[in-house]
Amino acid sequence: MTGPAPAPTSSPLVRRLAPYAQRVRDRREPLLDLLLWLAVTAPLLLFHDAPAWARVAGVPVLAVAVALARRAPLVALALPATLSLAATPELFTSSFSVALLALSYLLGRRSPDVRWALLLFAALCVAGLALVLARRDTTLWEWFTLVATVLFALDLPWLLGRFRRQQAELVRTGWELAARMEREKELVADRTRLRERSRIAGDMHDSLGHDLSLIAVRAAALQVQPDLTDGTRAQAAELRQAAADATARLRQILGVLREDGDRAPREPATAPPEPLETLIARAAASGVQVELVRREALGLLPAEPPPMTAHALHRLVQESLTNATKHAPGAPVTVTVTRNAETIEVTVANPAPATADPVTDTGTDRGSDTGSGLVGLDERIRLLGGTLRARPLDGGFEVAATLPLTPHADPTATPDGLATETDTSREALDRARRRVRRRLLDALWIPLAATLVLGLLMLGFNLYTSYRSVLDADAYGRLHVGDPFSRLEPRLPAYEYDDETRPFGAPEDPPDTDECRYYRTETFDNSPVYRLCFTAGHLSHKDRLTLS
Structure with missing residues (x-):
């Protein structure tokens, strides 16, 4: 260029x-x-x-x-x-x-x-x-x-x-x-900013939503304490309502930050999440009835899962506990983690909730839930090569996932729909380069091919004229000096030896002649030729010449 x-x-x-x-x-x-x-x-x-x-x-x-x-x-x-x-x-x-x-x-x-x-x-x-x-x-x-x-x-x-x-x-x-x-x-900078907004939205939904739900549960428990005054109990109710309102506003912010069609944000592999035991303990301290059950296959070493898998596991349990406190207040939650040789299976289940009471009901409007948490979890787990299942179970709800210990998908790969114009531009440049090379080849092979065809045509025409310019010896013998050209013309060949007036190597034409014609004795170029000279329209000279 x-x-x-x-x-x-x-x-x-x-x-x-x-x-x-x-x-x-x-x-x-x-x-x-x-x-x-x-x-x-x-x-x-x-x-x-x-x-x-x-x-x-x-x-x-x-x-x-x-x-x-x-x-x-x-x-x-x-x-x-x-x-x-x-x-x-x-x-x-x-x-x-x-x-x-x-x-x-x-x-x-x-x-x-x-x-x-x-x-x-x-x-x-x-x-x-x-x-x-x-x-x-x-x-x-x-x-x-x-x-x-x-x-x-x-x-x-x-x-x-x-x-x-x-x-x-x-x-x-x-x-x-x-x-x-x-x-x-x-465009890449804009997409990077959009992905960062999506990651922030996911963090707010997973982390802040979970923390706000726990605050609402603690406020509800504080509201029914028997040793509180009416004023303190009213303040606890206001705190619980403020937490519910904050959760609703959080969903509105998510709707702005996380546009439709955004993929799940990728977690940084440098900051490991807190242990599951700490997450479960904080939820239990907030009044949630939750139990952690760990199962591991015999002979497995207690190695930590990869960072991406650990983040997905933490987010899954956190989101499931948040949903359980919102949609099944007061119901016990069981978190079961089963580790196999190649996968980790996680199940978070809760039975049907009991009748709502002020201790466990956070006051959240269930109809306002956008469902973006499970959607983000499903995308996050699929990026790792795992699977997620969420379904109602006996009046309650169950979330189950299988996470690979060795992620099959490349978490740094470019998401679908974020292809840039580079490939298209490079293809256009490659096509232009191929056209230039093709035109250069055309400028070489077309004249060469046409020259070859023209040479073959000229060679064929030369052979044809050589054959048609041969004067038979008997016909030459019947030509007599003094015969008019009009009588001799039908017996002469259609072509002469050469288009020139005199072939190369032939002697000078006899004096006082108007025209001399040369005809081949054989089709070969080095063969002798017949010369016929005319004066005033009559044959005046005829001889057989050997070209030098």
Whole structure:
């Protein structure tokens, strides 16, 4: 990726210089077009291999072509190509060669359409073939020259222009990728903040919700103490109600911090949670009837579980106790932890609650529960590769989970739905690079393949003309000096030895002859030839020559 980075448009200096830069761009294009017209017109004055009328007409035609080269590059190339074909059936002339090369390159550089360019090249070949067949003073060799001109003077520069166009697109794609990466950094920062908000919401729900529930239970127990005065009992009731109100406000805050579709927050692996015994003891001290039962398979060492598993286990028991104090006040809770060789199974169960009493009823509105606690627990446990089951049981409720001692999921993996634009941008850059490589290969193999095909056609045509230019010895013997050409023509081969006036290595033509024709004695190039010379339309000389 090359090229300077685009300047920020918000800079005051850039805004001040923008009108001048636009004015320079507006003046640069006409100047470049003028230089291009001078470059393609100069050969018309330097070379004279094209007819005078074509060179005179070429000056305004090339001016129109250069003027159209930006808006209609295909038409710009078709104008000089048509004029050059009208000047010579071979299409190639030194007078128009520079124009064909330059405008072919600009066609590939400025036009993304491939089909119309290929149709133009094919149309020139077909028109040249028709012109060769229609004129009696030309042969198929002129058409081969035209095809070679189309290949090397039109097609090859066009492919190079397309390659340069793809290079520019690659550079542009690279800068777009850089811009996307800058935007991606901002998106990553925003997503990091959102995940942090989700983690805070989870902590508030799990920790503060649990603590507020225990405060409400303690206030309810304090409210029914017999040795309290009415004023103290009223204050305890107000404290219990304040704890319930705080729990409700906490749920409202969670609704703001934790948006719909947020995944469960990941716990940091550096701060281990408090032991389950401490959590159970605090709940029991607050008036909750809770019992912890531990079961371990024989022979297992009392090793601590991994940090992520320990956090999930702590959150599970904490959330289950919070829900039990809210929805089953006064019911005993049993926490059973069973450790196996590869997993830890946790069950938190409570029977149906007894009739509500002021000691255990926290005053929480059960219908207002959003259920985000169990949803977060399920997501957290699934991230570890475990399972969570929550169901009513005999009028009560049971929460059971299986936690792996070796988490199967990668807790640092990017969550679903948080994919950034990096992959898409890199794929676009890779596609642009592949296009550039493909255009470079096209610029190499297409001319080579076309040259091979053209060479095979020329070789086949050469063999055909060699065979059709052989004059039979008996037919040669029946040719007599003085016979008119009109009588001899039906007996002569369709092609001569060479298109030139005299083959290389042949002696000078006899004096006072108008035309000499050469025919092969055999199909081989090194074989002797027959020479027939005509004067005033009659055969004047006939001889057999060996080319030196």
